[in-house]
Each structure stands twice: as structure tokens, then as C-alpha cells.
Amino acid sequence: MKKYLILILVCLLSLGSFAQEKPVKIVFDVTSNDAKVHQSAVRHVKSMAEAYPNSQFELVVYSSGLDMLLNDKSSVASDIRNMAEKDNISVVVCQQSLKKHDLTEAALIPGVKTVPDGILEIANKQQQGWSYIKEN
Incomplete structure (x- = not known):
């Protein structure tokens, strides 16, 4: 009987270890000007951030993806604003891409940060151990 109790205890303890969440860090790459890609990227980042609140997520936008983060062109502007307010989500845009398209930070949705x-x-991010997802 004692052996069965120990076996049950070991099984219960092992189940508890599966329930523990290991934080993840994921960087999402957006270069498309397709609104469907923008919507998909937002959906992925939001759902991951909600499912894993102790994890970190970064949305990096550059090249043709700039429309996603522009106040006057984005089809996901309200989602981007909400995501940028979250502690576990960063939304960043490439300064080189802004410069190439003759845009300034003033054109961006509030909360979006720039990276060189x-x-x-x-x-x-990948060198720091972040996982990589290409949105296309």
C-alpha cells in the first residue's frame, strides 16, 4: 500500500511540473504591405501575449511593412496602440525604413518605438535567445 501511495504522489508531483509555464521570448518580423498579413501578425502577437503573460514579444516592422504602423494608413491602428501599452509587447519600426520613405516618427501610431x-x-534578439517568426 505504501508503494502505491508513493507512486500516486510521484505522479501528482510530475503533473504539477507540466503545468508550470516557462517564459518565452519571440520576435515577429513584418515586411509585407498586405493588410491581411498585418491582421494575422496582430492576432498572433495578441493571442501569444494573452496566453503567456510572463513572456516577452516584439513586433519588428521594416521595409514595405511600414503602412502597418502609420497613423493615416494602418488597418490595425487601434490594435497596435493597445499592444504598445502592454508590458510584455514591444512594437518597433526601423529608422532606416522611415528615412528611406521620407517619414518621421510623428507619422507613427502612438506607442510605436524606433530602432536603428x-x-x-x-x-x-536571436543572439539573446529569442525565437523568430516571419509573418507573411
């Missing part, structure tokens, strides 16, 4: 280079930002 979008590709380098992703590479640095």
Missing part, C-alpha cells in the same frame, strides 16, 4: 535597423534588431 530592423534586421539588426532581429539578429540581436
Whole structure:
């Protein structure tokens, strides 16, 4: 009987370890000007951030993806504003892309931050152990 109780206790303890969430860090890469890609990226980041509140997520936008973060062109502006307010989500845009398209930070949705280079930002995150997701 004692052996069965120990076996049950071991099984219960092992189940508890599966329930513990291990935080993740994921960087999402958006370069498309397709509104469907923007909506998909927002959906992915939001659902992951809600499911894993102790994890970190960063949405990096550059090149043709800029419309996603522009006040006057974004089809997901309210979602971007809400995401940028979350502690576990960062929304960043490449300064080089802004410069190439003759845009300034004033054109961005409030809460969006800039990084010197979008590709380098992703590479640095990967060196720090972040997982990478390409949205397309």
C-alpha cells in the first residue's frame, strides 16, 4: 500500500511540473504591405501575449511593412496602440525604413518605438535567445 501511495504522489508531483509555464521570448518580423498579413501578425502577437503573460514579444516592422504602423494608413491602428501599452509587447519600426520613405516618427501610431535597423534588431534578439517568426 505504501508503494502505491508513493507512486500516486510521484505522479501528482510530475503533473504539477507540466503545468508550470516557462517564459518565452519571440520576435515577429513584418515586411509585407498586405493588410491581411498585418491582421494575422496582430492576432498572433495578441493571442501569444494573452496566453503567456510572463513572456516577452516584439513586433519588428521594416521595409514595405511600414503602412502597418502609420497613423493615416494602418488597418490595425487601434490594435497596435493597445499592444504598445502592454508590458510584455514591444512594437518597433526601423529608422532606416522611415528615412528611406521620407517619414518621421510623428507619422507613427502612438506607442510605436524606433530602432536603428530592423534586421539588426532581429539578429540581436536571436543572439539573446529569442525565437523568430516571419509573418507573411
